Amino acid sequence: MSSHGRNAPILNAANEKHGRERDAWAKKTTRIGMNMERRCRFCNAALEFSFVDLGSTPLANSFLTAAQLEQPEPSYPLHARVCHHCWLVQADAVVPAHEIFGEYAYFSSMSESWVEHARRYAATTCERFALNKHSQVVEVASNDGYLLKHYVAAGVPVLGVEPAENIAQVARSIGVPTEARFFGQDTANALVDRGLAADLVIGNNVLAHVPDINDFVGGLARIMKPDGVLSLEFPHLLRLIEGAQFDTIYHEHFYYLSLLAVETILAAHGLAVFDVEELPTHGGSLRVFARRAKGAHEEVTSGVKKVRCDEAAAGFDHIDAYTTFQNKVAPILEGLLAFLKQARADGKKVAGYGAAAKGNTLLNTCGIGDDLIDYVVDRSPAKQGRFMPGSKLPILEPDRIFETRPDYVLILPWNIQDEVISINRSVSEWGGRFVVAVPELRVLG
Numbered sequence: 001m002s003s004h005g006r007n008a009p010i011l012n013a014a015n016e017k018h019g020r021e022r023d024a025w026a027k028k029t030t031r032i033g034m035n036m037e038r039r040c041r042f043c044n045a046a047l048e049f050s051f052v053d054l055g056s057t058p059l060a061n062s063f064l065t066a067a068q069l070e071q072p073e074p075s076y077p078l079h080a081r082v083c084h085h086c087w088l089v090q091a092d093a094v095v096p097a098h099e100i101f102g103e104y105a106y107f108s109s110m111s112e113s114w115v116e117h118a119r120r121y122a123a124t125t126c127e128r129f130a131l132n133k134h135s136q137v138v139e140v141a142s143n144d145g146y147l148l149k150h151y152v153a154a155g156v157p158v159l160g161v162e163p164a165e166n167i168a169q170v171a172r173s174i175g176v177p178t179e180a181r182f183f184g185q186d187t188a189n190a191l192v193d194r195g196l197a198a199d200l201v202i203g204n205n206v207l208a209h210v211p212d213i214n215d216f217v218g219g220l221a222r223i224m225k226p227d228g229v230l231s232l233e234f235p236h237l238l239r240l241i242e243g244a245q246f247d248t249i250y251h252e253h254f255y256y257l258s259l260l261a262v263e264t265i266l267a268a269h270g271l272a273v274f275d276v277e278e279l280p281t282h283g284g285s286l287r288v289f290a291r292r293a294k295g296a297h298e299e300v301t302s303g304v305k306k307v308r309c310d311e312a313a314a315g316f317d318h319i320d321a322y323t324t325f326q327n328k329v330a331p332i333l334e335g336l337l338a339f340l341k342q343a344r345a346d347g348k349k350v351a352g353y354g355a356a357a358k359g360n361t362l363l364n365t366c367g368i369g370d371d372l373i374d375y376v377v378d379r380s381p382a383k384q385g386r387f388m389p390g391s392k393l394p395i396l397e398p399d400r401i402f403e404t405r406p407d408y409v410l411i412l413p414w415n416i417q418d419e420v421i422s423i424n425r426s427v428s429e430w431g432g433r434f435v436v437a438v439p440e441l442r443v444l445g
Helices: 003-013 016-027 097-101 112-128 148-153 165-173 185-193 213-223 237-242 259-268 302-313 325-345 357-366 399-404 414-423 425-430
Strands: 049-057 076-082 089-091 137-140 158-161 198-204 224-235 271-279 285-292 350-353 408-411 433-436 442-444
Touching: 049 325, 049 357, 112 148, 112 414, 137 148, 148 158, 158 185, 185 213, 198 213, 213 224, 213 259, 213 271, 224 237, 224 259, 237 302, 259 271, 259 285, 259 302, 271 302, 325 350, 325 357, 350 399, 399 425, 408 414, 414 425, 414 433, 425 433
Parallel strands: 137 158, 137 198, 198 224, 350 408, 408 433
Antiparallel strands: 049 076, 076 089, 224 285, 271 285, 433 442
16 A cells, blocks of 8 residues: 555544545546646656645635635645656646736745845855846746845846736836746747847746746746856755655645756756755755856866765665655644644634745645634735635734734744744743644744
8 A cells, every 4th residue: 555545544534524624625626737647747757656645735825815715616636746767756737827827926025034035145146147237137937026126236137027917016116127927938039039138047946836847948048148047946855855844845836856857857958057055945945056068167066066965865866765755744734733623622722824835735734724723824915814725714914913812823834933933022922832833843932
């Protein structure tokens, strides 16, 4: 029996009511774009091995309005598999990109630590690659201009390419030129024809979001100047596995990336990695720099060699490194459910902090609703007044915590837990404590 088969009875038995809710959602499922042959989106090999199966859940960033609460809510299979030819971990089902990104509710500027991360990156790359008023920087999936605004301030010409029109408008309003369109080879060709080939092409936390990875990476290669540099950031699969970060798996993420797989994909499009930096962001990420392989003159750095060795030591070229991940999920779900049920039995109040996509994966995989958590707060005005998909928890302003004084605050975006605790220190004044669930349940403070 597969590991998922062993875990499923445990998860369903954890709470019968939650199991019935998951079944109800599954009946409403609209299966869109299913790759029934289960073939790798990069190399087209058959996908024979499961990485993790999280059942059927709504889209993690499709927050509900009050009018939508009584309407059927579509959900989709959330099952990641691994290709044993190129080692690319990928979602089993495809949801059309326009359903995910046509109007997006994630604004990068809502996280102060992420904005500071962007500022440092812009300053470093301007110096390292001698960017100036004669250069061109293009960022794909540029969001609300949180990064490019720093280049604008330094006098470096920029262009953002952002598929969500509502977010592109915000970027334009702060002086960041932004085009609302999906990126691929056609877009790259159009931009190059307009004289917008780039000295630096940036793709932060976007490579995982593109259903056609060959078209996307082909576009990145096309828009680079002959001596241009490509910079990519993405959560590192090695850290996901080590930290049992299953909640970072959701439909918007088509891929879960290792350096091994990324180097293979880039090489197929004439690009070679020359530097890798390990970052603490998103639970552990990689920043990869690449140039055209033909004529590349830079030696690979020690950072590249280290990550290659780390992945080799973890067995990333052997299937067992991937197929055992399912076993890490059940204890986390059991631990969180047990804690919340005991808190409710003891008459304690629990609120959630951060209407993050990873939080929706966690809540919906557990089957958690307003019987165990009262509400969620979030700093983003775009999310306030809406409801979490699946769990239907109301999303309120952060001040609500100080009005209702919950006993526990469950931090859903655990990757910024230090920031959350720092700006909400006064929670301790009434004896409130913070809680994180991944990789294991911890009560803080």
